Amino acid sequence: MVFKKAIHKGGGSMLRLGVIGTGWITKQFVEAAQENGSWELTSVFSRSIEKAEQFGREFSENVKGYRDLHQFFSEGNFEVVYIASPNSLHFEQSRQAILAGKHVIVEKPACSSPAEMKVLQRLLRRYNNVYYFEAARHFHELNFLKIKETVKQMDTIQGATLTYMKYSSKYDDFLAGNEPNVFSLNFSGGALQDLGVYLVYDAVSWFGLPDSVSYTATKLRNGIDGKGLALLNYSGYTVTLNVGKIANSYLTSEIYGLRETIIMDNAADLADVQLVDGATKRILTQKTAANPMAAEVSDFTSILQDPLSLDNKQKMEDWLAVSVQVNRVLYDLRSSANIVFRADKEFR
Known part of the structure; x- marks a missing residue:
């Protein structure tokens, strides 16, 4: 699956972002993404549709809220999802994202166990056009x-x-x-x-x-x-x-x-x-x-704006190897x- 992206006025491609979770850490990530200038928040998932819509309005009137995860992945207008739900939910939400062809940025810890991580590794080999990052900011x-x-x-x-x-x-x-x-x-x-x-x-x-x-x-x-x-x-x-x-x-x-x-x-x-x-x-x-997530957002941006680059794919694989060891x-x-x-x- 190849995603079409709008071209940013600065020359790079705009990345459409969906987020899972509406806490302070999600807000900090979206703020870092907006400061980067290459991201557009389009979709928010929360168990409460009111919270999802309220969070979206903080950034744009055009953000759509969801409380059904399947609908979020199937209908949401985004190619990258940032996951900041409770730790135990990271695996299943990442799995669904990969199956939906969405690039994944998941808050640390990426998974609860090596067993979960192995399932995601197998999926990433099948969906080898999908990028997967653990958001270990430092x-x-x-x-x-x-x-x-x-x-x-x-x-x-x-x-x-x-x-x-x-x-x-x-x-x-x-x-x-x-x-x-x-x-x-x-x-x-x-x-x-x-x-x-x-x-x-x-x-x-x-x-x-x-x-x-x-x-x-x-x-x-x-x-x-x-x-x-x-x-x-x-x-x-x-x-x-x-x-x-x-x-x-x-x-x-x-x-x-x-x-x-x-x-x-x-x-x-x-x-x-x-x-x-x-x-x-x-x-x-x-x-x-000032925003501690600025560095990771910059790295993710440079890779996701050129997803066909073999160097970028190798960089993701190297980072994933560290994530697996940490897990x-x-x-x-x-x-x-x-x-x-x-x-x-x-x-x-």
Whole structure:
């Protein structure tokens, strides 16, 4: 299936966008897409048609709302879908999108398990004209890539400690006796899936696939992980991941060389990164865009505006390979802590 796109006045092709979900993260993505100048929001899916239509009106009077997913994919005037639903729904919605011939940008984590990921990989081989991206925003930022380049240049790696612990606005609701999606086993939630995915992307991208992993989780009343400590074991060193959604941490993150150390203000935001060797400090970071999704939107745009390029197809395949590895590490970590999602049971 080949999609016809309107030609943008600037010379590139306009990309018609459909979105699933109407939360703050979807709004941030659409804003980044509009700032890019090559996207047009046309369709919104929500379980509430009122929410879908209200969300659409924030951007254009021409956006159509849907509450039926089949109708959204069959009638919606878009070629790219951005999926920002609860984690457990990512797989099935991505599967339907691929079957409908839509390019997919799915929020992290892309899937609940390697079993789900394998199904999507098989589908993508059949529908090889469809592009599929996991929206791990920091993976596309220049500062992330600069750290990866610097790590490769270090003669010795002796480990790393990466921290991302942020008190969730949904935790008060959980403490009140409710079960928001982000703290639910039924919706593939928890600290590791929500914030730990950033740290796993860091580790896999900068150091490669670990030899073995383990996760010591602080479990809440329903068995979900509120926070935890993960160990990723490599040949000769260990990478420690400190992650949580029920407390705040203000610790920096570090990568240890021999005498030099890479110091990050935050292992997910990467706004301030320095290479320190004794009294010598070198700034590694560049100023980032105000919208943290700008870098990934720019990357997705350049590929989707030229979908027949073999180089672009290879780039997507390379990114997908990292997504598959991250998915595997996340699964192995929570399996080591005996955290079982409903989605796991459905694939047994």
